[in-house]
Amino acid sequence: MNTLTAKKALVLGGSRGIGAAIVNRLSAEGAYLTFTYAGSAQAAKALADSTASQAVQVDSSERDQLTAFIDSQGPLDILVINAGTLLMGDPLTLAADDVDRMIDINVRAPYHAAVAAARQMKDGGRIIVIGSVNGDRMPMAGASAYALTKSALQGMVRGLARDLGERGITVNNVQPGPVDTDMNPAEGPFSELMHSFMAIKRHGKPEEIAALVAFLAGPEAGYITGAQHTIDGGFGA
Numbered sequence: 001m002n003t004l005t006a007k008k009a010l011v012l013g014g015s016r017g018i019g020a021a022i023v024n025r026l027s028a029e030g031a032y033l034t035f036t037y038a039g040s041a042q043a044a045k046a047l048a049d050s051t052a053s054q055a056v057q058v059d060s061s062e063r064d065q066l067t068a069f070i071d072s073q074g075p076l077d078i079l080v081i082n083a084g085t086l087l088m089g090d091p092l093t094l095a096a097d098d099v100d101r102m103i104d105i106n107v108r109a110p111y112h113a114a115v116a117a118a119r120q121m122k123d124g125g126r127i128i129v130i131g132s133v134n135g136d137r138m139p140m141a142g143a144s145a146y147a148l149t150k151s152a153l154q155g156m157v158r159g160l161a162r163d164l165g166e167r168g169i170t171v172n173n174v175q176p177g178p179v180d181t182d183m184n185p186a187e188g189p190f191s192e193l194m195h196s197f198m199a200i201k202r203h204g205k206p207e208e209i210a211a212l213v214a215f216l217a218g219p220e221a222g223y224i225t226g227a228q229h230t231i232d233g234g235f236g237a
């Protein structure tokens with residue numbers, strides 16, 4: 001523990017689920033944390049109080065608001081881009097505006113946030129985005145647009161790793177499989193089907209994803225960049 005003492009970290013989308021576990025873990029490692037949220041003000045306040053971090057309402061779908069907020073943070077050591085949404089349904093009938101909103105949050109926001117943070121980031125910094133195993137494998141119908149957004153992040157980390165490598169800044173994509181959160185509850189209607197694809201037949205815990213993020217954010221991970229880190233119980237194996 002305490003591998004991130006005095007590091008300045010920003011987590012986008014930290015109020016619930018995987019993001020909240022990342023806030024808890026980075027805080028336990030000694031980082032000085034700010035996190036954003038969109039709608040869950042109560043959960044955000046409780047988490048900020050328990051981790052001595054700052055919670056700020058910034059909707060990732062509002063590009064200019066998001067980048068202005070990141071600019072206002074000054075030089076970061078660590079940026080974790082976790083905020084994301086899942087829209088499922090028949091692509092022939094999904095509303096185009098709803099699909100575009102997901103693309104705004106899952107793709108445009110990560111790109112513009114990473115670039116804005118990189119302008120001021122300290123040498124040796126860390127940019128970590130939460131993608132999905134669905135960037136590699138989409139074994140069910142009804143999630144083509146979601147899979148599109150998570151595949152897009154793979155190219156983003158490859159390219160940004162090269163753009164920022166000279167400064168020792170690493171850029172990585174953590175790709176969870178099913179994780180027990182509000183987005184994908186372990187008791188949800190698709191659990192049995194999802195577990196049937198997996199080597200470890202259970203949902204992951206948010207804390208398991210946070211542990212990988214903490215490692216990638218830490219001092220031992222300076223040679224890991226431009227890479228996809230799948231943590232999925234063998235969903236994509």
Ligand code: NDP
Pocket residue numbers: 012013014015016017018019020036037038039040041058059060061082083084085086105130131132133175176177178179180181182183184
């Ligand atoms: P949850 O829905 O449980 O939590 C989402 C978090 O992101 C919340 O803190 C939420 O804030 C925040 N968020 C959502 N939209 C916005 C926005 N527009 N602006 C700012 N913050 C926002 O999701 P998970 O924890 O399950 O997922 C987190 C990430 O992990 C996502 O990128 C998701 O795609 C990915 N993932 C999840 C998997 C799973 O099985 N759970 C599997 C693979 C990937 P608020 O509470 O304020 O709404």
